[in-house]
Amino acid sequence: MQISVYRFDPDKDEPPRMEDVELDLPEGRDLMVLDVLELLKAQDPSIAYRRSCREGVCGSDGINMNGRNGLACITPVSEAAPRGKLTLRPLPGLPVVRDLVVDMSQFYRQYEKITPWLVNDTPPPAQERLQMPEEREKLNGLYECILCACCSTACPSFWWNPDKFVGPAGLLQAYRFLADSRDTATAERLAALEDPFSVFRCRGIMNCVSVCPKGLNPTRAIGKIRTMLLSQGI
Amino acid sequence: MEFDGVIVGGGGAGMRAALQLAQSGSKTAVLSKVFPTRSHTVSAQGGIAAAIASEDPDDEWRWHMYDTVKGSDYIGDQDAIEYMCRVGPQAVYELEHMGMPFTRTERGRIYQRPFGGHSLGFGKGGQASRACAAEDRTGHALLHTLYQNNLKAGTTFLNEWFAIDLVVNPDGAVCGLVALEIESGQVVFVKSKATVLATGGAGRIFATTTNALMNTGDGIGMALRAGLPVQDIEMWQFHPTGIHQAGVLVTEGCRGEGGYLVNKDGERFMERYAPTAKDLAGRDVVARSMIQEIMDGRGAGPDGDHVLLKLDHLGEETILKRLPGITELSKTFAHVNPARDPIPVVPTCHYMMGGIPTNVHGQVLTVASEGNDAVVGGLYAIGEVACVSVHGANRLGANSLLDLVVFGRAAGIHIEEAIRQGIGHRDPTDEDVDNASGRLARWNESTDGESVADLRRELQRIMLVNFNVFRSGDHMRRSIGELAELRGRIAKAHLPDKSRVFNTARLEALELDNLLEVAEATAIVAQARTESRGAHARDDYTERDDDNWLCHSLYFASDKRVAKRAVNFAPETVEAFQPMARTY
Amino acid sequence: MVINVGSLGRSGLRDFVLQRVSAVVLGLYGLCITGFFATTPAMDHGALVGFMDSVTMKVFTTLAVVSLAMHAWVGMWTVGTDYIRRHYFGRGHTVYLAVYQLVCLGTIFVYVLWPLSVVWRLGGLAA
Numbered sequence: 018m019q020i021s022v023y024r025f026d027p028d029k030d031e032p033p034r035m036e037d038v039e040l041d042l043p044e045g046r047d048l049m050v051l052d053v054l055e056l057l058k059a060q061d062p063s064i065a066y067r068r069s070c071r072e073g074v075c076g077s078d079g080i081n082m083n084g085r086n087g088l089a090c091i092t093p094v095s096e097a098a099p100r101g102k103l104t105l106r107p108l109p110g111l112p113v114v115r116d117l118v119v120d121m122s123q124f125y126r127q128y129e130k131i132t133p134w135l136v137n138d139t140p141p142p143a144q145e146r147l148q149m150p151e152e153r154e155k156l157n158g159l160y161e162c163i164l165c166a167c168c169s170t171a172c173p174s175f176w177w178n179p180d181k182f183v184g185p186a187g188l189l190q191a192y193r194f195l196a197d198s199r200d201t202a203t204a205e206r207l208a209a210l211e212d213p214f215s216v217f218r219c220r221g222i223m224n225c226v227s228v229c230p231k232g233l234n235p236t237r238a239i240g241k242i243r244t245m246l247l248s249q250g251i
Numbered sequence: 252m253e254f255d256g257v258i259v260g261g262g263g264a265g266m267r268a269a270l271q272l273a274q275s276g277s278k279t280a281v282l283s284k285v286f287p288t289r290s291h292t293v294s295a296q297g298g299i300a301a302a303i304a305s306e307d308p309d310d311e312w313r314w315h316m317y318d319t320v321k322g323s324d325y326i327g328d329q330d331a332i333e334y335m336c337r338v339g340p341q342a343v344y345e346l347e348h349m350g351m352p353f354t355r356t357e358r359g360r361i362y363q364r365p366f367g368g369h370s371l372g373f374g375k376g377g378q379a380s381r382a383c384a385a386e387d388r389t390g391h392a393l394l395h396t397l398y399q400n401n402l403k404a405g406t407t408f409l410n411e412w413f414a415i416d417l418v419v420n421p422d423g424a425v426c427g428l429v430a431l432e433i434e435s436g437q438v439v440f441v442k443s444k445a446t447v448l449a450t451g452g453a454g455r456i457f458a459t460t461t462n463a464l465m466n467t468g469d470g471i472g473m474a475l476r477a478g479l480p481v482q483d484i485e486m487w488q489f490h491p492t493g494i495h496q497a498g499v500l501v502t503e504g505c506r507g508e509g510g511y512l513v514n515k516d517g518e519r520f521m522e523r524y525a526p527t528a529k530d531l532a533g534r535d536v537v538a539r540s541m542i543q544e545i546m547d548g549r550g551a552g553p554d555g556d557h558v559l560l561k562l563d564h565l566g567e568e569t570i571l572k573r574l575p576g577i578t579e580l581s582k583t584f585a586h587v588n589p590a591r592d593p594i595p596v597v598p599t600c601h602y603m604m605g606g607i608p609t610n611v612h613g614q615v616l617t618v619a620s621e622g623n624d625a626v627v628g629g630l631y632a633i634g635e636v637a638c639v640s641v642h643g644a645n646r647l648g649a650n651s652l653l654d655l656v657v658f659g660r661a662a663g664i665h666i667e668e669a670i671r672q673g674i675g676h677r678d679p680t681d682e683d684v685d686n687a688s689g690r691l692a693r694w695n696e697s698t699d700g701e702s703v704a705d706l707r708r709e710l711q712r713i714m715l716v717n718f719n720v721f722r723s724g725d726h727m728r729r730s731i732g733e734l735a736e737l738r739g740r741i742a743k744a745h746l747p748d749k750s751r752v753f754n755t756a757r758l759e760a761l762e763l764d765n766l767l768e769v770a771e772a773t774a775i776v777a778q779a780r781t782e783s784r785g786a787h788a789r790d791d792y793t794e795r796d797d798d799n800w801l802c803h804s805l806y807f808a809s810d811k812r813v814a815k816r817a818v819n820f821a822p823e824t825v826e827a828f829q830p831m832a833r834t835y
Numbered sequence: 836m837v838i839n840v841g842s843l844g845r846s847g848l849r850d851f852v853l854q855r856v857s858a859v860v861l862g863l864y865g866l867c868i869t870g871f872f873a874t875t876p877a878m879d880h881g882a883l884v885g886f887m888d889s890v891t892m893k894v895f896t897t898l899a900v901v902s903l904a905m906h907a908w909v910g911m912w913t914v915g916t917d918y919i920r921r922h923y924f925g926r927g928h929t930v931y932l933a934v935y936q937l938v939c940l941g942t943i944f945v946y947v948l949w950p951l952s953v954v955w956r957l958g959g960l961a962a
Binding site for chain 3: 174177212217218246250
Binding site for chain 2: 072
């Protein structure tokens, strides 16, 4: 199989380049892109990428495969490269550390900005706080985010303003706490999102929804934050 | 770089300890080779066991303790199991207060599902629903919640730092560790009053495993190289339901929700092996039964090499509501929709019951010259890397997450108190620090030799073939020789890529050192334990031997020596549970 | 009014509401004008002046012009802050941004004054 991989090692001082590799894949199995990377690495140990759980839960191996962001471990080669040539690049919009490894600090900073923890100013009861199933239901589709950054790095608004626009991943989590019946900081959370950048840079183009490997819908969450801001503002 | 406490590993145990310590105002760092939410805790699915009496209003921690002792095949320390089961509910409530999104019952309490080996009324009251669950993503929910609360508490995160070795001073006390900042390639001595190993398991010693690629036993390697023993390291849990070929975990919660295993004839075979608990017997029992079915020619598939997990009778709605993650994984890795077709599964290496021996405060223990337990100064171990020991020879499902938070919390509390009492930094000599980076230098200076990938593959093959669900003396003896030979080859292996920035080839080389330590320890102790107990099933010693082996094994790498250590039968508030025949 | 518009940058919510409200006003105004053209068979200058000369139409037109100005300002400000960033323009990007915003404001100002001066002199011309 024809594979083209983005290579960059800052110490070799060369500009980034695409390296073409011809790889024999084992017959009869539809490998995941991560399996291909592991085969490549056995040949050339110098190629760098992140990976861990290899089952789409840890969020380490978000990369760009034939122009589309996704997790290498749960993307079958046949799906990533239907026409036979596999092109692997780092996630767009973030600085490249080496090969397929990007510097995610900007992404994490946006996550940290939304106060990503439950705030409840009442003293905790001796047991759990009660939450009705229908209240808990509201957290589905939100808490499952694995912080792989596939969505935010597919978002032009995040490319333009990575320091000011929270981005789809962070906003999904912002709504996860706004939607939690146990959280008492709704007003503060909304106040922190009211500026023209944090939420309102979302243009609703839904790249995030289209690439999310967990099938989540940040655009819907952003819409709900807007609605909350509106109803609070009126 | 100096901290009050450095926690090596950002999984559930590490972050629970860090949280406790950071909240007390101590200068706390979590040093992790991956971003914390990528730790393997994230893959835990079914639940966290605790007798919170939500589903079974009369459930109590003593019953949980009984189940855990029985599950351990009686080599779990009863003081530790008592502590875990007693503190468990409190630890779970704390997680809920932190914001963990548990699934809820109609009354708004935490949803609990049945899990294997959990019973009511000391085994006489039927199946217990004790695994507190967040759908089938409990580990994910737990890990993210702990990370979020550590952000709140101001914990310092050294993300993508790789621990090379512990720095031990001439008194045998730990002063910190030498670590490699992966992004820059810089090597740093991180000094701390208390060093906590929370590095997780080592399932990657096997060619097929439910474990993440990074579960390479780094903490075990560090402890053994520091001259410390490991305990019960021969005890490896094979999870009954790993997806055939992929090795990906399918939660026991599937069987808790009513799924069951069938052989190629569609027979629910567990009814024959465990008439009462059936598919929810102990994991070791179910795994052995599955292998027996396969060996007897009743395996499914063209090669007859797996069995089937049937879920379709639960109905699509239940499956989607209670097991959404499993649906995803089955579709991706088995090309099967569990609402329609059964999932092909096979027992797969899942969990290391053994580890670094500790007391209930997480303090690492070694053996003093007169043969007693002795606390190692400045060193703690928690979670899968530790052997406190609550799992003995076989862990119950949903007890691992409980182990993480209970003993993470306990270690945090103990360190907090030690710091309050004024323990200080210990000063190592330059030589102590150099010793800890010796193996890095070895790899960096290598000029030629075999490749890391080839040697790793060889090691994983040896372990998979010889230390699986059933073990035979002959094979184990032979593989000990093979591993000794492999040690020689790994000592001469080659790291071709010496670059500085984000060099993952170097990490894999350093991980190979650790895999070898774990593999060799496993092999030597497994061969030494001449009985069958829990997960350790030999075809040449098929019975449990309480006269000789109702004890922990201890292994010292320096002279490849196996010793015995007494099991604790002295819980504080209840009568000890005496060994009985273990049936389900 | 310009001062008012200039402070819009502070609240994303207000910008968001303004853009939507102004869009509705412009939509209605567009419908109104289209309706007039469609229902007037013999269109000439007199008919147009006659239509625009009422106080209602003058106020409506003023509202539409102001809406257009606000809509344009929010949009142009957003585009500017998307693209005129240090990443592309270096350290001096704030200067470029300021110049860009002044040009936008100036242009908008002209496009407000011109139609308003036409509309409010209409009565005088007709007389």
